Amino acid sequence: MKIMRKRIITGLCLIFGISWSVNALEIGQAAPDFKLQDQNGEWHSLEQYRGQWVAVYFYPKNDTPGCTTEACAFRDNIFAFDAIDAVVLGVSLDDVESHAKFAEKYGLPFSILADSDKTTAKNYGVYTKIVSFEMAKRESFIIDPEGNVAKHYAKVNPENHSEQVLADIKALKGI
Numbered sequence: 001m002k003i004m005r006k007r008i009i010t011g012l013c014l015i016f017g018i019s020w021s022v023n024a025l026e027i028g029q030a031a032p033d034f035k036l037q038d039q040n041g042e043w044h045s046l047e048q049y050r051g052q053w054v055a056v057y058f059y060p061k062n063d064t065p066g067c068t069t070e071a072c073a074f075r076d077n078i079f080a081f082d083a084i085d086a087v088v089l090g091v092s093l094d095d096v097e098s099h100a101k102f103a104e105k106y107g108l109p110f111s112i113l114a115d116s117d118k119t120t121a122k123n124y125g126v127y128t129k130i131v132s133f134e135m136a137k138r139e140s141f142i143i144d145p146e147g148n149v150a151k152h153y154a155k156v157n158p159e160n161h162s163e164q165v166l167a168d169i170k171a172l173k174g175i
Contacts, residue, residue, distance in 0.1 A: 024125045025152060031056075031143045032123035036091070038111035039099035044089065046147060053086040053173065054143040055165045057156075058126045058136040062094045062102035062112075066138065070158035071108055077162045078109050086169050091115050092136050142169055 025031065033046045046054070057074070059067040074081075074088050081088050090112035094102070099112045113120075121127035121136040128137050138158070142151040142165065150172055153161070 025141065025149045027149055027152065029149050031141065031147055031149050032120070033147075034113075034115075034120040034123070036113035036115055036120060037096050038113055039096065039103040039108075041096055042111075044111055044113055046143065049087055049143070050147055051145045053084070053145060053150075053169050055081070055086060055088045055140065055169065056091060056124075056143060057088070057138075057140040057161070057165070058091045058121060058124065059138055060092065060135040062092060062098050063105070066158040067092070068106065070138070070156070070161055071102070071112070072106055073159065073162035074110060075106065075108050077166055080166055081169075084166075084170060084173060084175065086166075089113055091120060093118055093121060093134060140165060142172065144172070 031046055035043060035045045037043055055074075057070065059070060061067055071090060074090070078088065088110040090108075090110065092099075092112070093115050095116050096114045099114055102108070103112055115121050115136065118127055118134065124139075124141065126137040126139045128135060138156045140153040140156055140161065141149055144150040151168055153164070
C-alpha cells in the first residue's frame with residue numbers, strides 16, 4: 001500500500017512538475033555544515049557557532065506574507081534568544097541583495113543567509129521545486145552546541161513559530 005501511494009505521488013509530481021528533497025535529517029544526526037553569505041555579505045558557517053544553540057529556519061521567499069510574518073516574529077523575540085545565548089539564522093534561496101533589502105525593510109537584527117546555489121536547502125532536505133519555481137520549504141532546525149540536530153520542525157506556523165523554537169531551546173537547555 002505504501003509503495004503504491006509513493007508511486008502515485010511520484011507520478012503526479014512528474015506530471016505537474018513538482019519535486020522535493022527527501023534528505024530528512026534525524027534528531028541526533030550531525031547537522032550539515034554550510035558556508036553562506038548574509039544580507040551584509042559576511043560569510044557564516046555552522047562550525048563558527050559551535051558551543052551555542054542555533055535556530056536555523058528555512059523560508060520560501062523574501063517579502064512574502066508568511067515569510068515576513070515569521071521573520072518579524074523572530075525579530076521581535078531576538079532579545080529572548082540572546083538572553084539564552086541562542087543564535088537565529090534565516091535561510092532562503094534568495095540572493096544577498098534581496099536579503100539586504102528585506103532585512104533593512106523590516107529591521108531584522110539577525111543574519112539571513114543566501115543559499116543561491118540551493119546546496120544547503122538540499123543538504124537539509126528542504127529544497128522543493130514546483131513547476132519552475134525553486135524554493136526552500138518552511139521548515140526549521142534547532143542545532144545543539146555540538147552541531148547535532150536537536151529538533152526538526154517539518155510544519156511551521158509563521159505566526160507562533162519563534163515562540164515555539166524559543167520554548168523548545170529553553171526546554172532542551174533545562175531552563
